Amino acid sequence: MFPSRFRYEAPHSLDEAIGLLHGGDYVKVLAGGQSLVPMMKLRFASPEMLVDINNLPGLAYHRTDPDGSLRIGALCRHADLERSDLLKGSQPTMAAAAPLVADPLVRNRGTLVGSLCHADPQGDWASVMLALGGSVIAQGPGGRRAIPLAEFVTGPFETVLEHDEIAIEAVVPPAKGVRSGGYLKLERRVGDFATVGVAVAIETSGTTVVRAGIALTGVGGSTIGATEAAQALTGKPLTADGIAGAAELAAAAAQPRTDHRGTAEYKRQLVRVFVKRILAGGQPAGATGEPAERAA
Amino acid sequence: MTMVQDDLSDEAPDEFPVRRIKFTVNGRKKLAEVEPRLLLADLIRRGVGLTGTHRGCDTTNCGACTVLVDGRAIKSCTMLAVQVDGREVTTVEGLATASELHPIQEGFKQEHGLQCGFCTPGMMLAAKELLDRNPDPTEEDVRWAISGNLCRCTGYQNIVKSVLWAAEKLRAEG
Numbered sequence: 001m002f003p004s005r006f007r008y009e010a011p012h013s014l015d016e017a018i019g020l021l022h023g024g025d026y027v028k029v030l031a032g033g034q035s036l037v038p039m040m041k042l043r044f045a046s047p048e049m050l051v052d053i054n055n056l057p058g059l060a061y062h063r064t065d066p067d068g069s070l071r072i073g074a075l076c077r078h079a080d081l082e083r084s085d086l087l088k089g090s091q092p093t094m095a096a097a098a099p100l101v102a103d104p105l106v107r108n109r110g111t112l113v114g115s116l117c118h119a120d121p122q123g124d125w126a127s128v129m130l131a132l133g134g135s136v137i138a139q140g141p142g143g144r145r146a147i148p149l150a151e152f153v154t155g156p157f158e159t160v161l162e163h164d165e166i167a168i169e170a171v172v173p174p175a176k177g178v179r180s181g182g183y184l185k186l187e188r189r190v191g192d193f194a195t196v197g198v199a200v201a202i203e204t205s206g207t208t209v210v211r212a213g214i215a216l217t218g219v220g221g222s223t224i225g226a227t228e229a230a231q232a233l234t235g236k237p238l239t240a241d242g243i244a245g246a247a248e249l250a251a252a253a254a255q256p257r258t259d260h261r262g263t264a265e266y267k268r269q270l271v272r273v274f275v276k277r278i279l280a281g282g283q284p285a286g287a288t289g290e291p292a293e294r295a296a
Numbered sequence: 297m298t299m300v301q302d303d304l305s306d307e308a309p310d311e312f313p314v315r316r317i318k319f320t321v322n323g324r325k326k327l328a329e330v331e332p333r334l335l336l337a338d339l340i341r342r343g344v345g346l347t348g349t350h351r352g353c354d355t356t357n358c359g360a361c362t363v364l365v366d367g368r369a370i371k372s373c374t375m376l377a378v379q380v381d382g383r384e385v386t387t388v389e390g391l392a393t394a395s396e397l398h399p400i401q402e403g404f405k406q407e408h409g410l411q412c413g414f415c416t417p418g419m420m421l422a423a424k425e426l427l428d429r430n431p432d433p434t435e436e437d438v439r440w441a442i443s444g445n446l447c448r449c450t451g452y453q454n455i456v457k458s459v460l461w462a463a464e465k466l467r468a469e470g
């Protein structure tokens with residue numbers, strides 16, 4: 001298999017890249033290409049032009065800024081995040097998700113920002129970033145704008161990016177408390193799309209949950225933010241009852257469909273179990289209060 | 297020496313111009329004119345003529361087409377050939393010298409790490425990246441590193457043993 005014919009440009013500056021998008025043709029930005037190239041080979045996508053951003057300088061970073069926000073550049077590969085010491089202590093949800101994206105060879109090439117832009121309902125990073133309250137920084141001819149993940153993805157493979165904008169960075173805001181949480185995913189084998197994935201991000205001050213985010217992968221037409229479940233956890237300590245309640249609300253927010261990966265009810269049950277499992281292990285070290293019961 | 301290769305650009309109309317790229321394969325400098333849609337796997341197999349890089353599933357699943365680009369193991373069916381412009385590609389043919397097998401290849405021989413051999417080049421290059429980064433991997437590390445490579449003879453047990461054998465040999469050699 002090979003893609004339809006297309007024009008190819010590999011600019012060396014961001015301005016040049018944005019200028020190339022401006023033509024109005026069906027143009028796609030190529031970063032890791034681990035979703036785009038397979039889709040082009042299958043002729044699901046036949047762009048007239050590819051703007052390869054791999055030669056743009058200074059986009060391969062991920063770093064914590066002085067204000068505590070984490071910034072991930074458009075050329076930061078999944079493997080960079082998987083091996084990152086920066087994530088290990090301070091970003092448990094991201095650290096848990098990074099090794100579960102696709103397989104090691106795809107992780108060497110694919111990027112987090114590209115995964116967000118691809119907006120596959122079964123993409124892991126969109127759930128993680130949604131749970132963390134993250135945003136995408138897009139740059140176009142008129143300047144930069146920050147788009148919260150909750151507004152960024154509008155449907156399967158659809159985002160609010162304009163045709164002449166490039167997503168140059170993803171940002172996780174600074175924590176309001178001590179971060180905990182995780183990402184759990186059931187896949188039939190390494191590299192398969194998620195049967196179900198659940199991202200949970202909790203921030204705790206003392207024993208009180210000051211911010212919670214829960215998002216679901218692969219159980220709907222796009223990434224699902226389980227906002228009611230997250231709200232139910234916020235403003236109080238994490239308790240066994242609270243966890244069970246949040247798990248029910250998250251399961252109710254899922255819109256799974258029966259397919260070859262499992263029945264809708266099975267997937268809904270997985271959401272329930274994964275929320276409980278992550279939250280049961282989710283109390284930060286040193287937190288007191290009613291111990292969370294280990295669920296399922 | 298004159299390099300003769302298939303002309304892969306014969307049908308490209310003017311609006312899709314071919315691109316001239318320079319790259320290195322197994323330490324040898326190459327020049328090629330490629331259509332942008334040519335995949336790296338095809339450049340290596342049809343253009344350079346190195347057929348050790350296998351084409352398996354062609355859908356980013358099996359890892360039989362794994363090569364190293366600037367030292368990182370990637371699936372060459374999922375990268376455009378034009379993207380290796382200025383980069384260094386290592387294929388399975390780049391592991392051995394004229395007279396000696398690479399310790400990874402020796403490991404696959406010693407531990408019976410292959411049956412039909414189709415997945416083997418990809419397995420070896422995934423292993424090469426692992427051992428370059430981590431000379432003393434655990435069994436779990438090896439299994440993790442080759443989890444993007446499928447073996448349909450189900451010979452994973454011996455593949456893992458082969459990589460661990462190679463790791464030990466490479467450490468002994470220093």
